Amino acid sequence: MKTLALLTSGLVVLTSLVGTRAGCPNGCSGHGTCGIDEVCQCYPGWGTDGHAGGDCSDRFCPFELAWVDNPTREGDRHSYAECANKGECNRKSGECVCYAGYEGKGCGRQSCPGQCSGHGTCEYVKDLSFGIVHNEYYDGSTDALSGLGIGGRTFQDHSFDSDRSRMCVCDAGWDGLACQTRMCPYGNDIMDVIPGFDENSLLGMPGYGNEYAQVQTVTLFDANLDNSNFDGQTFAVKFTSKLNETFVTQPIAWDTTDAVLAGYIESALLKLPNGVIDDVAVTVDSNDNNSGVILDVTFTGESVQGKQHKLEILADKCEVGCSPRITGLANLRTFSDTALSQTLSHVQISTPGSHNSFECGRRGKCNRKNGECSCFEGFTGSACGSLSALV
Incomplete structure (x- = not known):
């Protein structure tokens, strides 16, 4: 009996010893398997306090390219980091709590200040454009560089933050980093008169002495060098005000008689809402070797004195689900980045004008x-x- 008691006691002790050696920490919390030497092999997305192993009780958060980090041995930066180094990881939910100014999965994108105050849109850097209109600040060096353009010109951007950094693009009439301030009307400084212009010039403006108005020259070329192909087609003109308001004319029917076409264009511009163009003069010359048509638009009104955004020609077909409904100018020779030529259709500020804005x-x-x-x-x-x- 004493022998049996000793054997039973020894079995209990042995069982107890085996039990203390047979498990991983907290059984790997149900989020991993127990491996060699009682080391947890955690399932993907699980670890302990941001590290692999442990008891697999904590979640990892999404990794994104770090906004700021130390360089590698080779000097490379922007490696992948949890919450992009711009937030704290909630180990219970596996979601990033981003610092102010950052948002999204893994804090991978910037937010815009004040949600652009409700007066703009938050845009990625890759979608930001140069100028309000295409090649707005054309320097006159080459006609073809001006192009016809629609809206500001965008460029390819391959930087790491091209689809992560963002800023506000304000609605018309609004300004500021958060689109929080109103813009005011623009006009000529009535006390600023530039002398030295020929008062007998045809460009002189009645009531303004010998001041010059801005002239924009639109040159349209038919791809087949025959501008009569435009006859019967319709197009439109887009104007952007100094407050960045955009206005598009009604469809303009092409006419082979220069004076008639000039009248159509002038009337369409003067009919734009709010009197945004209060006075304008248009001339047309289709005698450019029968291959191109030159439209001169002179801004003679008080509300359009000084530097204006360049006109944009809407020449693409627009019939269903878009406005204005136009046939477009078929075979129009348009701007191309890869085939610059003096014969491409373009808009040019041919006379800067003597007024300011x-x-x-x-x-x-x-x-x-x-x-x-x-x-x-x-x-x-x-x-x-x-x-x-x-x-």
């Missing part, structure tokens, strides 16, 4: 709350462009 005419301060000018003493008007008294 300042917010509130440089004779007042803009009220950023309501978008109205508070004119200095002696000046009145929406853009402070009228002189009420000499002070």
Whole structure:
């Protein structure tokens, strides 16, 4: 009996010893398998406090290219990092709690300040364009570089943050990093008169002495060198104001008689809403070796003095589900990045004009709350462009 008791006691002790050696920490929390030497092999996405192994009780968070990190031995940067090094990982949910200014899976993209105040859109850097209109700041060196263009010109961007960094693109009439401030009307500084122009010039503006108006020259070439092919087709013209408002004319029917076509274009521009173009003069010359048509648009109105955004020609077919409904100008020779040529259709600022264009005419301060000018003493008007008294 004593022998049996001793054997039973020894069995209990042996069983106890075996039990203490047979398991991994917390049984790998149900998120892994127990391997050699009682080391947990965690399932994907599980570990302990951001590291592999342990008791597999914590979640990993999404990895994205790090916004900022130490360089590698070769000097490379932006390796993958948990929460892109711009957030803390919630180990229970496996979701990143991003720092201010960052959002998305793994904090992989920037947010825009104040959600652009409801007056703009948050855009990726790869989608940002140069200028308000295509090649807005064309320097006149080569006609073909100007192009016809639609909207600002975008470029390929292969940088690591091209689809991650973002900024606000404001609606018309709004400005600021968060699109939080109003823009005010633009106009010529009535006290700024540039002398030295020929008062007998045809470009002289009645009521403005010998000042020159801006002239934009649109040259349209038919691909088959026969501009009569445009007859009966329709197109439209897009104008962008200094407040970045965009306006598109009604469909303009092409006419082979220069004076008639000029009248159609002029009338369409003057019919744009809100009197955004209050006066304009258009001439047409189709005698360019019967291959091109030259349209000269002279901005003679007070509201369009000084530098204006370039006109854009809408020449693509637009019939179903778009506006305005136009046939387009078939076979129009348009801008190409790979085949620059003087014979490509283009828009050029042929006469810069002698007027300037300042917010509130440089004779007042803009009220950023309501978008109205508070004119200095002696000046009145929406853009402070009228002189009420000499002070």
